[in-house]
Amino acid sequence: MQKKEIKVQIKNEGRAAKRSLHGFIKKGNQDKLHKFRVGIKKLRAIASMIEQTNARIDISKALKPVRDTYKLSGKVRDSYLHLKLVKTVSGAHKKYRSREKLVMKKAGNKLSKYRPHHFRMLHRAWKSLLRSVPKVKDKKVNAFYETELRGIETCLISNTGVEQMHGCRKRLKVLIYNLPMVHGSLDKPLDEDYLQQMQTAIGDWHDHVLAADQFPELVDQSQQMLEKVKVLAGNFYALATLHKDQLTSKRR
Template sequence: MKTKEEEKQISKHYQELKAHVKGFLKSAEQEELHQFRVQFKKMRALLTLLQSGDKHPKLLKQVKPIQKMFKKAGVIRGAYVNLQLSHQYGFRKPEFEDKQQQIILSGANRFYCKGPKQLEQLKRTRKKLMNSLHRLPAKTVQNFYQDMLNEAADFLQSPVFDERLHDCRKKIKLLMYNQKVADSALADKLTLNKDYLNQLQDTIGKWHDVVLALELFHTDELKHEPVPRQLKAQKDELQKSIVSLAENFRQKAVLEQASAEKKKPAKNKAVQ
């Protein structure tokens, strides 16, 4: 993977991160915060790939200031999602809603107060990353993809429904996030079945959302609500779907490659 390609992707992520931070500071819209977090996950996925090379040992450490912003934004988003879930399942508890609103308000105020500093941190981090980039050999990219696929395949042979399944989803999304930038290195070596991988990670994501919703109903304010029965039924159905989708993961995740000979254009036969 060429250095110019790496620089292009880092610059793209930086511009998106900056735009969403500015957007949230201006409008306080939750979607801006959500997109900031999504964009950071994409940048982190790229850096994880780049760090697999011998010349990129500390790239992830360089984004620690953005990681802190990501976590703070996650606290705000978590409270917002809790409110959305409470409305989705049809209960209104003033003390619960007041607590979540307070988390959102205080978190947003802190985010706003540190806005200029955070934008400057983004700029400095981009500069550090640009100065640290080196060309990533195609073989390194290929090995990285094979390792991630093998790790996911090993786990999904007998999936366990705990945080490890969520971690497995992260590995799958990491491969998908980097697919475009890794295409040239993977050409004729590995072609991912994007539709299958997206279906699997999306189903695991829905399962994780239900798990988080169930955890919400263990809080003091909501522990006597009848809703968990519905959620447990949803969780059971999603787990069955995941087991079915995960079967033969390695074979489903990669599309068969035509041999080099088959890809060569056929020679015209001489007229007899």
């Protein structure tokens, strides 16, 4: 995989993240905020893969300038999702909703008030990442994906802890986010639909588990969602990988 391919992906994601952040600050659009956060995660995923395929390179530090912006956006997004989730709980406490609304408002105001700074830090981060890009050998990419797929399978089968399963999901996202850039380098095509379904199921369960700390009514539903995750995770590696003929069939 050539440097040029990696740099094109970084440029595209950096510009898209900037547009999305601008869209949220201008109109408070939560979908735009979500896209901004996904954009940063995609840049992190690129850095993670590069580091794991080039042992002597520490490229993640390039993204440090955008860390505070990402944390603020996370406060807004988490509170928004919490408020959305508690709508499904009868008798959700007014103080809880008021507290989440306040957290969301304060963080959103900080993003808006200091927007020139946040845009400057985002631009600095993705430019720094561009300057640090090495060439990544195809065999290294294949080895990385093979190791991660096997590791995620073990993780999904053996763990039910909240943090451990959340870690499985983060590893899944790294593979998914890098697929547009590496698909031409992979010996084994991957079933992206299945991988997306898997990470979404874990994410939905994780959100309910965290909310259940405040609202015990969600405990039973959280357990049901965990069972769904476990069923979906059965035979993970075989379901995640595709043969060439299967890939052709899916595209028809």
